[in-house]
Amino acid sequence: MQDYQLRQRDYLLEISRAMTSRLDLESLLELTLKSAVEILRGQVGLIVLRGRDDVLRVRASYGLPAGLARFFQPLWADLPGMRDRSGLRDTLSRWRIPDLQMRLGMVAAAAGLALSQVVALPLVIEEKLIGAIYIFRTRGGAFSAADQALLAAFADQAAIAVRNAELYQQVSDERRALEAIIDNSAEGVMILDAAGQIQVFNRALAHMTGWDAQEALGRPAAEVLVLRDRQDQPIPLPAPPPHRASAAEARAYVEGDVVRRGGPPLTVGVTATPLYDEEGILARAILNVVDITRFRQAEELKSTFVSVVSHELKTPVALIKGYAETLRREDADWDRDTMRESLDVIGEEADHLTHLIDSLLEASRIQAGGLKLEPTDVHLPRLAEKVVEGFRTQTDIHEFELDFPPDIPPVWGDPDRLREVLSNLVSNAVKYSPDGGTVWVGGRVDGSGVTVYVADQGVGIPPEEQGRIFDRFHRVETGLHRRTEGTGLGLYLVKAIVEAHGGRVWVESAPGRGSIFMFTLPRR
Ligand code: ADP
Numbered sequence: 001m002q003d004y005q006l007r008q009r010d011y012l013l014e015i016s017r018a019m020t021s022r023l024d025l026e027s028l029l030e031l032t033l034k035s036a037v038e039i040l041r042g043q044v045g046l047i048v049l050r051g052r053d054d055v056l057r058v059r060a061s062y063g064l065p066a067g068l069a070r071f072f073q074p075l076w077a078d079l080p081g082m083r084d085r086s087g088l089r090d091t092l093s094r095w096r097i098p099d100l101q102m103r104l105g106m107v108a109a110a111a112g113l114a115l116s117q118v119v120a121l122p123l124v125i126e127e128k129l130i131g132a133i134y135i136f137r138t139r140g141g142a143f144s145a146a147d148q149a150l151l152a153a154f155a156d157q158a159a160i161a162v163r164n165a166e167l168y169q170q171v172s173d174e175r176r177a178l179e180a181i182i183d184n185s186a187e188g189v190m191i192l193d194a195a196g197q198i199q200v201f202n203r204a205l206a207h208m209t210g211w212d213a214q215e216a217l218g219r220p221a222a223e224v225l226v227l228r229d230r231q232d233q234p235i236p237l238p239a240p241p242p243h244r245a246s247a248a249e250a251r252a253y254v255e256g257d258v259v260r261r262g263g264p265p266l267t268v269g270v271t272a273t274p275l276y277d278e279e280g281i282l283a284r285a286i287l288n289v290v291d292i293t294r295f296r297q298a299e300e301l302k303s304t305f306v307s308v309v310s311h312e313l314k315t316p317v318a319l320i321k322g323y324a325e326t327l328r329r330e331d332a333d334w335d336r337d338t339m340r341e342s343l344d345v346i347g348e349e350a351d352h353l354t355h356l357i358d359s360l361l362e363a364s365r366i367q368a369g370g371l372k373l374e375p376t377d378v379h380l381p382r383l384a385e386k387v388v389e390g391f392r393t394q395t396d397i398h399e400f401e402l403d404f405p406p407d408i409p410p411v412w413g414d415p416d417r418l419r420e421v422l423s424n425l426v427s428n429a430v431k432y433s434p435d436g437g438t439v440w441v442g443g444r445v446d447g448s449g450v451t452v453y454v455a456d457q458g459v460g461i462p463p464e465e466q467g468r469i470f471d472r473f474h475r476v477e478t479g480l481h482r483r484t485e486g487t488g489l490g491l492y493l494v495k496a497i498v499e500a501h502g503g504r505v506w507v508e509s510a511p512g513r514g515s516i517f518m519f520t521l522p523r524r
Helices: 003-020 025-039 069-075 085-093 100-111 145-184 203-209 293-328 336-367 380-392 415-431 479-483 490-500
Strands: 044-050 056-062 117-125 128-137 188-193 198-201 252-258 266-276 282-291 376-378 398-403 411-413 437-446 449-455 505-510 514-522
Touching (some): 003 025, 025 044, 025 056, 025 145, 069 100, 128 145, 266 293, 336 490, 376 415, 380 415, 411 514, 415 437, 415 490, 415 514
Antiparallel strands (some): 188 198, 188 282, 266 282, 376 411
């Protein structure tokens, strides 16, 4: 073998070794260029590559003082663009940059270098012209066809290096994009290895479980995402089959309540999707965790609604029907008093039904965002007196006291709605103090408005219920609360009306001693 062929083989070997040792692209191009210059007995070399913007730029140079590379631009000024396939085919078939030698003269003069010969070859990947390699001589004869053939091997190496770098970049870009997608997904996502240990744990899941990613990584999934059912029994996480199965068999889904470190309870649905290796053995599992709390709540609300409505409607309807049928009996001749009492009951129960239906309509109107106020100046003591008056006749065991300062200013509100608020609160105060006692209705002027209160000496409300009693249909389900009739709509309406007035409502209560409901109303 000829000497230079041996040397070429050595150079190429060195370059491929460097490639497998994962040198960065810049060093690989420099090594390739240096080898090519040496073997072609040149003095100067350049590699230009296209950037993402399709512009060719010098990416490696050899034997060239810094800053001079820019003078060489005319040598590649009219190479066809990356996407220009037809231009490329022409360029490759007659790969001779037109007037190359003449352009070299201009470049050499501009750069002040004594360059006399040039050979150039394209760098091509998958029929795309990604750049070119140039070798120059300052002395000696022109490059031969054999030189050009030698250079081709180096051009191929440089193209492969670029291709590898592109692939590597693509993979890491994709990985970064995937990581960003997973991390920013609104769903909880974790990726488990074959042993069920956490490899990836996203932000949503950190929020759902209260574990942060750093703590969770490397732990068994079952330790971090703990699920329980309504009876507080543990629910195992879904586990895909260890060997490849049909898509339907492989996907597994469970629902349960997350045992959470801090934060309100959460109901989730967990789907496990397996990834199998080529041999069909489980390599990883992806767990998607969706917060279905609201969905569950909506379902529960619906069934509560149905049971409350049917229960609350049934009693008055049964009474009305019972009394009406009794009165209608052909064989009976009722005296006037019995008639009147029965008709009173029918009337009261019909009122009760009307009130219930109004509350339901009102609640659904509020839900639809349609609570309209007709505000005017409202004198609270007078309004409270009217409300209390209605209750005085209904109970013998309760005392009512009004407690407003004489100079209390009028508030700006809808009198009918505010009457409803007071009447719901006073009705509750009576309902939930079955042993009687005093019910106070009063108000105080404070900074920006008026605070109104309704206090009783009744059964009180357990602290853990105090935040929820204002929710739609929420009722306390223990002891006397359970035995007292109601829909759980009263306080929901109170809250909606007070908030529509720009105020807020809250409760303070000591179980067994009584409750105080308070709300604020802004002054006119
Ligand atoms: P209900 O129709 O059940 O009375 P509300 O929305 O008015 O519905 O009240 C919700 C729950 O709050 C009630 O079921 C009751 O358990 C509790 N509650 C309301 N007011 C009082 C009160 N003054 N004393 C004790 N518990 C009360």
